Amino acid sequence: MSATETLRPDSPAQILRVTGLQKHFPVRGGILGRQKARVQAVDGVSFAVEEGETLGIVGESGCGKSTTARLLVGLIDRDRGDVRFDGRTLGKDLTLRDLRRGMQMVFQDSYASLNPRLTIEESIAFGARIQGLSDPVGRARDLMDRVGLDPARFAQRYPHEVSGGQRQRINIARALAMSPKIVVLDEAVSALDKSVEAQVLNLLADLRAEFGLTYIFISHDLNVVRYISDRILVMYLGEVVELAPVDLIWSRQAHPYTRSLFSAMPSMDPDNRTEEPPLTGDPPNPINPPSGCRFHTRCKFAEAVCARDVPVMRDISGGQGHLAACHLHDTASGHSRAGEEGLT
Amino acid sequence: MSGPGSLVDIRNLSIRFRGARDVHAINDLTLGLAQGETLALLGESGSGKSVTLKALLRLLPPRRTDIEGTMKVNGADVMSITGRALQTYRGGEVSMVFQEPGLALDPVYTVGRQIAEAVQRKKRVSRDEAMSTALDMLRRVRIPSPERRLSNYPHELSGGMLQRVMIALALACRPRLLLADEPTTALDATVQIQILLLLRALQKEFGMGVIFVTHDIGVAVEVSERIAVMYAGQIVEEGTTHEIIKSPRHPYTRGLLAANLHDVARGTRLDAIPGAPPPLDVKPDACPFAPRCPLAEARCRAALPPVHQIGPRRRVACIHADAPMEAA
Numbered sequence: 001m002s003a004t005e006t007l008r009p010d011s012p013a014q015i016l017r018v019t020g021l022q023k024h025f026p027v028r029g030g031i032l033g034r035q036k037a038r039v040q041a042v043d044g045v046s047f048a049v050e051e052g053e054t055l056g057i058v059g060e061s062g063c064g065k066s067t068t069a070r071l072l073v074g075l076i077d078r079d080r081g082d083v084r085f086d087g088r089t090l091g092k093d094l095t096l097r098d099l100r101r102g103m104q105m106v107f108q109d110s111y112a113s114l115n116p117r118l119t120i121e122e123s124i125a126f127g128a129r130i131q132g133l134s135d136p137v138g139r140a141r142d143l144m145d146r147v148g149l150d151p152a153r154f155a156q157r158y159p160h161e162v163s164g165g166q167r168q169r170i171n172i173a174r175a176l177a178m179s180p181k182i183v184v185l186d187e188a189v190s191a192l193d194k195s196v197e198a199q200v201l202n203l204l205a206d207l208r209a210e211f212g213l214t215y216i217f218i219s220h221d222l223n224v225v226r227y228i229s230d231r232i233l234v235m236y237l238g239e240v241v242e243l244a245p246v247d248l249i250w251s252r253q254a255h256p257y258t259r260s261l262f263s264a265m266p267s268m269d270p271d272n273r274t275e276e277p278p279l280t281g282d283p284p285n286p287i288n289p290p291s292g293c294r295f296h297t298r299c300k301f302a303e304a305v306c307a308r309d310v311p312v313m314r315d316i317s318g319g320q321g322h323l324a325a326c327h328l329h330d331t332a333s334g335h336s337r338a339g340e341e342g343l344t
Numbered sequence: 345m346s347g348p349g350s351l352v353d354i355r356n357l358s359i360r361f362r363g364a365r366d367v368h369a370i371n372d373l374t375l376g377l378a379q380g381e382t383l384a385l386l387g388e389s390g391s392g393k394s395v396t397l398k399a400l401l402r403l404l405p406p407r408r409t410d411i412e413g414t415m416k417v418n419g420a421d422v423m424s425i426t427g428r429a430l431q432t433y434r435g436g437e438v439s440m441v442f443q444e445p446g447l448a449l450d451p452v453y454t455v456g457r458q459i460a461e462a463v464q465r466k467k468r469v470s471r472d473e474a475m476s477t478a479l480d481m482l483r484r485v486r487i488p489s490p491e492r493r494l495s496n497y498p499h500e501l502s503g504g505m506l507q508r509v510m511i512a513l514a515l516a517c518r519p520r521l522l523l524a525d526e527p528t529t530a531l532d533a534t535v536q537i538q539i540l541l542l543l544r545a546l547q548k549e550f551g552m553g554v555i556f557v558t559h560d561i562g563v564a565v566e567v568s569e570r571i572a573v574m575y576a577g578q579i580v581e582e583g584t585t586h587e588i589i590k591s592p593r594h595p596y597t598r599g600l601l602a603a604n605l606h607d608v609a610r611g612t613r614l615d616a617i618p619g620a621p622p623p624l625d626v627k628p629d630a631c632p633f634a635p636r637c638p639l640a641e642a643r644c645r646a647a648l649p650p651v652h653q654i655g656p657r658r659r660v661a662c663i664h665a666d667a668p669m670e671a672a
Contacts, residue, residue, distance in 0.1 A: 193388035193621075
C-alpha cells in the first residue's frame with residue numbers, strides 16, 4: 001500500500017505522523033524452534049493525528065489495533081516504518097525516553113497495569129520521579145484530585161482496595177503525570193460496567209479539554225468510539241481499510257468491511273431487530289492473510305481483481321478526508337462494479 | 345409467571361455466600377419463565393445474574409452457600425433433586441452455555457466425541473447413534489462441513505465455531521430450558537451477531553425456554569422477548585423487551601439505557617450514573633440504588649421499595665414507578 005495516500009499533507013499541526021508501520025511476529029515450532037510462519041500483525045499502517053484531535057481505531061481481534069498502540073509508544077519494536085512525534089522522528093532525533101514522556105498509554109486491564117506493591121500515590125508518582133520531574137508526590141496528589149479520587153482517602157491505598165472504575169482513574173492519572181501531549185487508550189473503558197464507563201468517558205472528555213490532550217482511542221465498541229472521536233480509522237487483518245471523520249463514516253461506510261462491522265451493531269430497536277448477519281464465519285488468521293485485498297474472502301462484492309491486487313487508500317469524498325482502500329472506489333481497478341453508486 | 349404453564353418459577357430466592365466476608369448475592373428474587381419463552385437477565389457485574397443461573401443448575405458450592413426460597417423447573421423442586429436425578433436434570437432438562445467455550449470444552453477429546461458422550465449419558469443409544477446425533481447437532485448449529493468438524497479438537501476451531509459447538513452440546517439432549525451466561529461477550533462483533541441470530545433460530549426450532557444473562561442491552565434486545573433488570577441481587581424492573589426499551593420506569597434502567605451511548609450526540613456530557621454498586625456484605629434493607637439515584641428521597645433510604653405491578657407481568661421496584669417519567 002502506498003503510504004502517502006493515507007496521509008494528509010505534512011503540516012505543523014500534526015503532532016503524530018506514522019508512515020508504513022509494520023510488525024510481523026515469528027511463529028516458532030518444532031524442537032529446534034525454527035520459524036514456521038509469520039503473523040502479519042501490522043502491515044503498512046499510516047496515519048497522522050493533529051494536536052487536540054481524537055483518533056478512534058476500531059476493528060476485531062487480530063486486526064492489529066493493539067499492536068499498533070504498542071508500536072506507537074515503543075513497547076515493542078517495529079520492523080519497519082517511521083513514527084514522527086512533534087516534528088521529530090523516533091530513532092533519529094527523538095529518543096524512546098522522550099517519546100514516552102510525550103506519549104503515554106492506558107491499558108484495558110486496570111489491575112494488571114498497576115504494581116500491587118505500590119500505593120496509589122507511589123504508582124502515580126513513579127514515572128515522574130524516573131523522568132526527573134519536580135515534586136512527583138505533589139503532582140500525583142494533584143492528579144488524583146483531577147481524576148475524581150480524593151487524595152486524603154485514596155493516596156495510601158493499594159490497587160486491590162479500590163474498584164475497577166477507580167483503578168482506571170488511577171491509570172489515567174499515572175499517564176497524565178508525565179504531562180504527555182498524546183494519550184493512547186487501548187480498550188481503556190471496555191472492562192468497566194456501562195454505568196462506570198460513562199463516568200470515565202466524561203472524565204476523559206474533561207481532561208482532554210483541560211490539558212489540550214490528543215487521544216488515540218482504541219475500542220471494539222463503535223458507539224463509544226463515535227462518542228469520543230473526531231476521526232475513525234478502521235483496521236482489518238493488519239491493514240487500514242478506511243479512515244474518515246466520524247460524521248462522514250457514520251452516514252456512509254465506504255469499505256464493505258466497515259459496512260459489515262457497523263451492521264453487526266445491535267439494533268437497540270425491539271421492533272426492528274437484525275434479521276441477517278452481515279458476515280459469515282470468523283475473521284481469518286493473520287498468519288498467511290489472504291492475497292490482494294485481505295477482506296476478499298468474506299466480501300460479497302469480491303471479484304478476481306480483489307484476490308490479485310492490493311487496493312490503495314484513496315479519497316472518496318472529494319477532499320473531505322474520507323479515505324477507503326477498496327477496488328469498488330477505483331474506476332481504474334478493473335472491478336466490474338467500480339464507481340457504481342449506492343453499493344457502499 | 346407461575347401456575348401450570350410455567351417452566352421456571354423462582355420465589356423469594358435469597359443466596360448468601362459465607363466466608364471471611366459474607367456476600368448477599370441474591371436478595372428476595374422472584375422470577376418466572378413460560379415454556380418456550382426467552383428472557384434476558386440484564387445487569388452489571390456483581391448484580392447476581394450468573395449466580396441465579398448457577399443456582400438453577402445447582403452448581404453453587406453447598407457448604408459455603410445458604411439458599412432460601414424456592415426454585416421450580418417444570419414443576420419440580422430444584423433444591424430437592426439428588427443423585428442420579430440431578431445428573432439427568434443437568435443437561436437433560438436444563439442445559440447451560442458459558443462465556444468461554446474454550447474453557448468449557450475438554451481439550452483432549454474431539455468435539456464429536458464430547459457431544460456423543462453427552463448423548464450416551466442421557467439416552468440408551470449406541471456409540472454410532474450418538475455420533476450421528478452429534479453430526480445432526482453440528483448441522484443444526486450451521487457449522488460448515490460438519491462431518492469434518494466432528495473429528496476436530498477444540499483448539500482447531502475459532503471462537504465462533506467453538507461457541508456453536510458448545511450450543512450443539514447443550515442442546516443435544518433437547519433440554520426444555522437453556523441457560524446462557526454471556527455466551528457472546530468474548531466474541532467479535534461480526535461473530536456475536538451470528539451467534540445471537542443462531543440462538544434465536546434454534547429457540548424457535550426446539551421450542552425451549554431460554555434465560556440469557558448479559559450486561560449488554562443491545563444483545564438483550566436482539567435475543568429476548570422479555571427483560572428482567574437486576575441490581576444488587578434483586579429484580580428492579582421486568583417487562584417485555586419493548587416495554588423496557590421504550591418506556592423504562594426504574595431510574596437504574598433509564599441510566600443503563602443512557603449509558604449505552606446509542607444515538608448520544610457527540611461532545612454532549614453523558615448522563616452517567618454516579619458512584620458504584622453496593623458491596624452487598626449486608627443484606628439491603630433499603631433501596632440499594634438510592635445512593636446513586638437522582639430521584640432518591642428519605643423513604644428510599646428508610647425501607648425497601650414496594651414492588652409495583654404496573655401491568656400483567658410488568659413490575660418495577662421503585663416508589664416512583666407509578667409516575668411516568670420523561671424520557672432520559
